[in-house]
Amino acid sequence: MTELIKAPLDQISSTTLASKGLELALVDTSHPAEFEAWLRADVRGFHGSEPSSETIALSIAGLADRRTTGVWDSSVPHASLPVATVSSWPLELSVPGRRKIDAWAISSVTVSPTHRRKGIARALLEAELRTAHTAGVPMATLTVSESTIYGRFGFAPAAFAxxxxxxxxxxxxxxxxxxxxxxxxxxxxxxxxxxxxxxxxxxxxxxxxxxxxxxxxxxxxxxxxxxxxxxxxxxxxxxxxxxxxxxxxxxxxxxxxxxxxxxxxxxxxxxxxxxxxxxxxxxxxxxxxxxxxxxxxxxxxxxxxxxxxxxxxxxxxxxxxxxxxHLWLRILNVKETLEARSFSCEGRCVLRVQDDLGYAAGTFLLDVDGAGVGRVTAHSDSDDADVISLPVSALSALYLGGVSATTLAAAGIIVGAEESVARLDALFHSSRAPWLSVWF
Ligand SMILES: CC(C)(COP(=O)(O)OP(=O)(O)OC[C@H]1O[C@@H](n2cnc3c(N)ncnc32)[C@H](O)[C@@H]1OP(=O)(O)O)[C@@H](O)C(=O)NCCC(=O)NCCS
Missing domain, CATH: 3.40.630.30 (Gcn5-related N-acetyltransferase (GNAT))
Structure with missing residues (x-):
């Protein structure tokens, strides 16, 4: 997993930002001055106090193993400080059945107030998702400052606090x-x-x-x-x-x-x-x-x-x-994600997943055996009466059992026959409510 940090820079977002006169680049975290400039931009993005040199030194030592990305604007007076930041790393997320899945954690998403609403955060987020998907990580995750930002990228809240x-x-x-x-x-x-x-x-x-x-x-x-x-x-x-x-x-x-x-x-x-x-x-x-x-x-x-x-x-x-x-998830690979958790009972369901970014789109048959082990296969029968249609954000919300399929159906977010939705509920139920006790 650690080699994923060194995945190449995303060329699509790099080109998008270059067309706006901005440079997307990875920070060399072994270079103290470069990393310090990025850390100061990150703190400024969240309106934090200027960190002391002691705090900077601790951050440099503690966060050097993260994939650290910035956006630079050479036309501003302090051009060494990035105008946008994002940090990411692979981590293990606990899933029902005392199991775990590899997930791509995204943090430190900031865009300088002088550069907001020009599509910089979108370029950064899409780059992170492409990088994670290309690297074969089945899921992305973050905790958020505002709940209004990430739904458009396919994320949804999956654990509440x-x-x-x-x-x-x-x-x-x-x-x-x-x-x-x-x-x-x-x-x-x-x-x-x-x-x-x-x-x-x-x-x-x-x-x-x-x-x-x-x-x-x-x-x-x-x-x-x-x-x-x-x-x-x-x-x-x-x-x-x-x-x-x-x-x-x-x-x-x-x-x-x-x-x-x-x-x-x-x-x-x-x-x-x-x-x-x-x-x-x-x-x-x-x-x-x-x-x-x-x-x-x-x-x-x-x-x-x-x-x-x-x-x-x-x-x-x-x-x-x-x-x-509190915890937001974004499924990137339906088969790998669903097969990573265990399910509450035996049964089957057919999920037609929509995904604007394409990663998770498709129709999938989930077959769960008596031991709660699920197998996911591509499903071609679109006339199957059992089919449940849902966006990837809804599947991400359901994944840990933090919300019921019945609730999302009542909200008009997922569509399917009542019995199919009830079965989905029973399968995805978690006896322990999902909980994340920290921020990241
Ligand atoms: C949130 C933040 C990163 C957005 O950066 P940005 O470059 O202005 O965002 P973009 O221009 O790329 O906007 C991307 C999309 O998100 C929407 N958006 C951006 N910020 C938003 C906000 N605060 N609330 C709701 N929607 C927002 C935009 O309208 C845009 O929507 P669209 O592409 O569907 O039309 C930036 O305002 C910021 O740094 N805020 C302070 C730090 C913070 O809260 N970071 C998030 C940490 S989880």
Missing amino acids: TDLTIDTTRARWIGPDVPGRVHFITREQFRMDVATMHERMRLDSPGQIVGWDRLWDRLAGLTDDDPSKNANLRAVRYDDQHGKVRGLALYRVVGDSSDDAIDFARHTLTVEYLSHETDDAYSALWRYLIEMDLVGTVRAGLRSVDEPLSWNLSDRRAATLSTWD
């Missing part, structure tokens, strides 16, 4: 009392444990991805220029009754300064990360957080949509949930 706000003055913990213990640990220890535990557990949840060093460093607050920013970031660990690490949480508590009269009993605790390998770990960590003294509100973002927590609270209305799209 929930943000929780819990009024802990009205909710008591009524969940299990478990035998292990919660301990404080250093953020450095958290950094080590979280990477190891994630690697052990990532196949348990469809939608999780393989982690990387800089991701965990940043999560643990070990890469910021301003150490005071993370001075209130605390880490705890749940060890089971045998002393084995089974869960981790990272959180911060801040006082309520909104009122004239400060109420010291109403701090807000924000859960920055919580991962658990066992149900006991989940219970122990949430109980610890919910029962924290001097706290009136607990917030947690990026949680799973089937979080069990509400069932462990004495008053479930003490928790407010809001759900939003």
Whole structure:
């Protein structure tokens, strides 16, 4: 997979951009000045503060193995800084049945505000998809700043996230009392444990991805220029009754300064990360957080949509949930993608997939055996009564089981006989809701 990073520059987008007086090129990430200019353009694209030389050095060390692409405009005053950026790399994505698939991750999509709406992002995205497809990667994936951009390229949300706000003055913990213990640990220890535990557990949840060093460093607050920013970031660990690490949480508590009269009993605790390998770990960590003294509100973002927590609270209305799209997928190869996951039951369905960019277009027969193993073959009988018509974005949305075929049929996005849609639902169902616990 790593050799895919070095795939040749996409000539179609290169020509398109050249016709606008722009140069598409790959960055030599072993060349510090060149990579630094690209990193500064990326940060500027997301309105971030100018990074310090220390942060730049960490990024250069941590992201050098990515395929790093930029667009340059030689007519601007600071022409060494690209006017657009994109970064990509192959990674493993967990899919139903504790299996995984190779996917092309796309990140750092920025176009300078001085060059927006001239088709630069389109040229970059189409180049990424062509490169991934040519390299034989069956699926592309990203997390998005805005949900309005990527549908036109065949992407769709496939794993959703929930943000929780819990009024802990009205909710008591009524969940299990478990035998292990919660301990404080250093953020450095958290950094080590979280990477190891994630690697052990990532196949348990469809939608999780393989982690990387800089991701965990940043999560643990070990890469910021301003150490005071993370001075209130605390880490705890749940060890089971045998002393084995089974869960981790990272959180911060801040006082309520909104009122004239400060109420010291109403701090807000924000859960920055919580991962658990066992149900006991989940219970122990949430109980610890919910029962924290001097706290009136607990917030947690990026949680799973089937979080069990509400069932462990004495008053479930003490928790407010809001759900939003998080992980977006774009199937590039239908056969390889469908055969990578396992299915919930035996059955067959015929899928007529439309794809404006052509990669996934065709009619496919999916035949699933009693063990949930699917076989995909090209299907020529377009009069088959079972046929379900759908765009590639809808198939990508269904892929991990994050939305039902019935819902997409009701929304008019997929078209087929009611029984065929119900069968598709049953096949694609995932007992574990897809969940991605990080951004990329
Ligand atoms: C989003 C961004 C990359 C778009 O770049 P751009 O070069 O202006 O986009 P393009 O001109 O290539 O537009 C491509 C298509 O996307 C649409 N589009 C672009 N930005 C959009 C936005 N913010 N919301 C909705 N649609 C958008 C365009 O209308 C165009 O549609 P069409 O080709 O179907 O007519 C750029 O505005 C940006 O850098 N934003 C800030 C960083 C960011 O949010 N990046 C995305 C990270 S996931």
